[in-house]
Amino acid sequence: METYFLKNEDILRFYALVARDYELYVPVKAETKLKVDCDYQFKLPTVDYRVESYPKVDKEKIVFSEYRSFEPIRSFFTRAKEKVADYFDPSADNGTERPLAICGVKNCDLFSLKIQDFVFLGGEEPDPIYKKRRETALIISSDCPSFKEVCFCLAFDIPPHVSEGFDINLSPLDDGYLLDFASEKAKKVAATLKDILVKAESRQLHLRNIRRDAVVKRLKEHLSHHQIPKKEALQEIVVSGLDSPVWKEQMQTCVECGGCVFMCDTCHCFLLSDEPIGTGNQRVRSWDGCLYKNFTRVAGGANPLKMRYMRLRNRYLKKFDFFITNIGFQACCGCGRCIDVCPGKIDIRYILRKLYEEKHLSAH
Amino acid sequence: MKKNIYQPIEAVIEDVRQETAAIKTFVFKPKSPFSFRTGQFIELTVPGFGEAPFTPSSDPAIAEKLEVTIMKAGKVTAVLHNMKKGDVVGIRGPYGKGYPLDKFKGKDILIVGGGVGLAPLRSFLYALFADIDKYNKIILRYGSRTSNDIVYKDIIPEWSKKKKVDIMTTVDMGDPAWKGNVGLVTTILNDLPLDLKKAVGVVCGPPIMMKFVTLKLLELGFKPQDIYLSMEKNMSCGLGKCGHCRLGKFYVCKDGPVFAYEDIKNMHDIWD
Numbered sequence A: 001m002e003t004y005f006l007k008n009e010d011i012l013r014f015y016a017l018v019a020r021d022y023e024l025y026v027p028v029k030a031e032t033k034l035k036v037d038c039d040y041q042f043k044l045p046t047v048d049y050r051v052e053s054y055p056k057v058d059k060e061k062i063v064f065s066e067y068r069s070f071e072p073i074r075s076f077f078t079r080a081k082e083k084v085a086d087y088f089d090p091s092a093d094n095g096t097e098r099p100l101a102i103c104g105v106k107n108c109d110l111f112s113l114k115i116q117d118f119v120f121l122g123g124e125e126p127d128p129i130y131k132k133r134r135e136t137a138l139i140i141s142s143d144c145p146s147f148k149e150v151c152f153c154l155a156f157d158i159p160p161h162v163s164e165g166f167d168i169n170l171s172p173l174d175d176g177y178l179l180d181f182a183s184e185k186a187k188k189v190a191a192t193l194k195d196i197l198v199k200a201e202s203r204q205l206h207l208r209n210i211r212r213d214a215v216v217k218r219l220k221e222h223l224s225h226h227q228i229p230k231k232e233a234l235q236e237i238v239v240s241g242l243d244s245p246v247w248k249e250q251m252q253t254c255v256e257c258g259g260c261v262f263m264c265d266t267c268h269c270f271l272l273s274d275e276p277i278g279t280g281n282q283r284v285r286s287w288d289g290c291l292y293k294n295f296t297r298v299a300g301g302a303n304p305l306k307m308r309y310m311r312l313r314n315r316y317l318k319k320f321d322f323f324i325t326n327i328g329f330q331a332c333c334g335c336g337r338c339i340d341v342c343p344g345k346i347d348i349r350y351i352l353r354k355l356y357e358e359k360h361l362s363a364h
Numbered sequence B: 001m002k003k004n005i006y007q008p009i010e011a012v013i014e015d016v017r018q019e020t021a022a023i024k025t026f027v028f029k030p031k032s033p034f035s036f037r038t039g040q041f042i043e044l045t046v047p048g049f050g051e052a053p054f055t056p057s058s059d060p061a062i063a064e065k066l067e068v069t070i071m072k073a074g075k076v077t078a079v080l081h082n083m084k085k086g087d088v089v090g091i092r093g094p095y096g097k098g099y100p101l102d103k104f105k106g107k108d109i110l111i112v113g114g115g116v117g118l119a120p121l122r123s124f125l126y127a128l129f130a131d132i133d134k135y136n137k138i139i140l141r142y143g144s145r146t147s148n149d150i151v152y153k154d155i156i157p158e159w160s161k162k163k164k165v166d167i168m169t170t171v172d173m174g175d176p177a178w179k180g181n182v183g184l185v186t187t188i189l190n191d192l193p194l195d196l197k198k199a200v201g202v203v204c205g206p207p208i209m210m211k212f213v214t215l216k217l218l219e220l221g222f223k224p225q226d227i228y229l230s231m232e233k234n235m236s237c238g239l240g241k242c243g244h245c246r247l248g249k250f251y252v253c254k255d256g257p258v259f260a261y262e263d264i265k266n267m268h269d270i271w272d
């Protein structure tokens, strides 16, 4: 890995150079209603970030995001709704998209991409659209100097800074950024930036470590208030919690908006449907989610997940049983987007804690 | 050019046979030969309406034509039932693992079908007939609601004439014209002419029927690993990606649709 220092005043040149070869997305601040208040003395930021198209955005508005954007990063690789095929026309292809460069990606997002990769690149046949986007994309991640109330990556041993799975990483210092160039793609970019990059000094690397450790410490303290079970316990508590009262209790306030599954960075379910276009038809892939009533309904009318509580439980079984069995880790990265978005105030941290308590600290 | 996994190939309807009031068998001729292993399924596109999964009912040795027996049950099948010879559909697949024929060598194979569940079993039977020397015995027990709901009425008698084959049918509700057995399919599973030590059971039908047949077979002494079930789930992609068909740690589309009961028996909702 090569690490360089980039001065604050050169960051826009960095973006401009990346944008020459890539369709670049950069973080900007966003006012949203996605707020969960912190009920003790920690003053946690409530601002949100959005990743915007670089050519379209007012350059003054580009910021360094302190934590993940509100939209899931998977939305760059599978769109919420997009054409995936024309009938019977084998030449139909999603055309020539420019390769993506996405800034403001955090370590939780990188963890989620492992799950998306397993689904869309794995199996007998990879998804050609996802594959193309993913292989050509430049992932520009960055450390989290802060976190939101809902962030709980570290509860699952995912630290708020990266170690793998990125192309370029930015770590903020006071007068600029440390840039790690990890991949071949990234090194090509580095070559075009020669005149604005200087080799990082050990003093700067040391400072980065101190800052990273400080965030980890603060996040740990925050998480201690939530008592989230360790990742090693997840499968056991979800599988043994099939009959837990927590499912019904929590689902009383669910309005089936689907927000949790659509904001989730690890959810991947979709539905294929067909629509007429011109004289022919096209096949469309839309994000879908198991919180919806008809997700598992079969043509004859039978539905194994008739009740809302069954669907909630199913979501947890998928994330913490199916995925742990099939890939060895949970399909939850701790980004907390589902907690932010839920109008019913349904909180995954609470549900996991309850399941853990019922299993291990049950009333004697 | 990379293969587009979501794209169907074109197929023309060559013939439509009315099996019962609500069930038709369609004969499709795909633009290019389409081979499948018995028990694998396809995604059938009704242009403009979408897809639905079906297991072909024809002989897997024939790649030029494909037969699918379809009950009118939902939106897509309703449109399909109005389609005629010459109309165009799309086909994607085949998907899934199909029947583990290797494991059936030298066995007494008990096949239990319910209603339109006989469709995949028909393809399975053709695969067995093609290699009949490899198997010891084929016993088919088929149940339908009434005598009007029996599929393959003209074909079943021909199967009965084959060597090593023993067939019995039943209807849940009798009528004056029906001379055969009346009662659920479980009532014709007693005194089966088979050797339990080398028997396997292959079951396909509605979930409730599969549940009771499975319980009956267990009671008769079949081992859970020797009972094979066709699991029905909502499916969309067929590729293990869309997430609709999850069954415990499996996806029915990619790990099934046929499962040994042993592998799924501890799951909490297999019959729902």
Ligand code: SF4
Residues within 6 Å of the ligand: A066, A067, A068, A106, A107, A108, A109, A144, A146, A147, A148, A151, A152, A153, A154, A159, A160, A161, A333, A334, A335, A336
């Ligand atoms: S969950 Fe962790 S990695 Fe993700 S934004 Fe929050 S602090 Fe950063």
Ligand code: SF4
Residues within 6 Å of the ligand: A253, A254, A255, A256, A257, A258, A259, A260, A261, A291, A338, A341, A342, A343, A344, A345, A346
């Ligand atoms: S975000 Fe909340 S209300 Fe909406 S579907 Fe998810 S659990 Fe239900």
Ligand code: FES
Residues within 6 Å of the ligand: B234, B235, B236, B237, B238, B239, B240, B241, B242, B243, B244, B245, B246, B251, B252, B253, B254
């Ligand atoms: S049908 Fe899509 S995962 Fe099985």
